[in-house]
Amino acid sequence: PLPPQAPPPSGPRGFNSLRQDEVGPVGMEEEEPMGAPPASRCHPIAPPPPRRLTERDLMQIAQRFGREWQEVGIMCLGLEKSRLEQIREDHPHSLVLQSFEMLREWSRRHKAEATAPRLCACLRPASVDPGVFDLLQD
Template sequence: MRDMEGQPAEGSVPLQQLKTKLIDILSADSDYLLQHAHSCGLLNMRKYNSIKAMNDPSEKVCEVLDCVIQKGEASSRKMLKILREADMLETFPKLRILRNLRKNPRGPRKSKRRNEECEENVPNEKLKREELVTERQLMLLAQYVGHSWKQLGILALGLSNVQLDQVEEDKRCHVDRVFAMLCIWRMREGRQATAAHLHRVLSQSNISLPPESLDVLS
């Protein structure tokens, strides 16, 4: 993807440079990457199904990355942001290389005041990440959700029927379906996906859950 001056679009460059390494890392669970890319709107349903039908994990990852890069700067930045999320780092520990990416040398330099503000925000950002609901909590919670899981997903979590139908098609086990649904919610909420937030959302829903189910979010 190139800008009007013929230069690579900012955001696409680092993704292209890391493509080979990312294919090697993400091929360990290509379907996990595919699901996240689709749930975040980087892939439409047609493209999702096309990639899902591939047998080679490396080809799946390559196709996802190529599709995102072709969409340009905004999509490439969004993908890099997704790859830095806590759940992705937990699933693919080697993705921590993204934290060491150098800033674009042609980009605007930050003022001293701006740098000081960023340094002051570091503890707060770290605290927010530590409060995010974990996959372990989501898996424990999934074991308490009954056959009304789709109602819970639509009415309480605000997910679409299309998303839930896709989860139902991808996962055979009931607990895996509920877990995947909760992961989609967490990815959508981003930094707001804290255990406290999920506890509040589920407590206010009209879908009855066992009282002890919400204890896993405490």
Template sequence: MEKYPKDAQEIVMKALRKIERNDLANDLENIPRVSGVERPQATGVDAPGKTADSKIVTEKQLMQVANKIGKAWRKIGILLGISGHKLEQIEENHPRDHVDRVYQMLCLWRKQQRKNATAAHLHAKLAELDEDLEDDDIDFLLEEGV
């Protein structure tokens, strides 16, 4: 395994926080520090043994969901825990493209949720929140190998 110099982890965490990637900085911070910090092994979404319940939702899945969400996207965003201010920013940045607006909202949700942003979690939230969204429209989130 590759070792990092002792202070390299701290330098990288500071750089990540400076570019507002606190999610990555927090992940790096959780790695135990020993006389040399071992590089974490890649644990990709499609790692063997991962179930649909534990896979982080993909960009492709977010786009598929974005195509299913209608005019109630702001309500869904609020109920997913996204601030009204952030939703306004998204709307200003994507005034003409509804699907892209919803996609950006879902990407923000994924970023906020970090390791909890699984396909199963998103499915459960959407099924609970939007009565206009049919279960059949989002059941693909629960399928293996998507």
């Protein structure tokens, strides 16, 4: 059997000796500044996800495109000429509706990635109205 241990001293010294055995010297804990959350609970705040474009957004952008909408569709948005021809035939009297349908097609293809920053990046190489980029920044 193990030899018996002496009981701890009584009074405040006895309490401090117990605390030392359990957690180290009393009063030596590292303190965090008042009001600051513990480091283990600090998490960087994630930025909000990029804004998805609504049909209203797409219409406002389409209103700023001109006759070059098909070039934008092919060169910047990666759409096929045959699909753009179909859009033109579906809306023969309105360049705005043609442009709008082209943007909706792009949006459908990219689903959750059809965001303002992504469209802005796609349109950068094009000679589009600078107001388009203003709309995409809002």
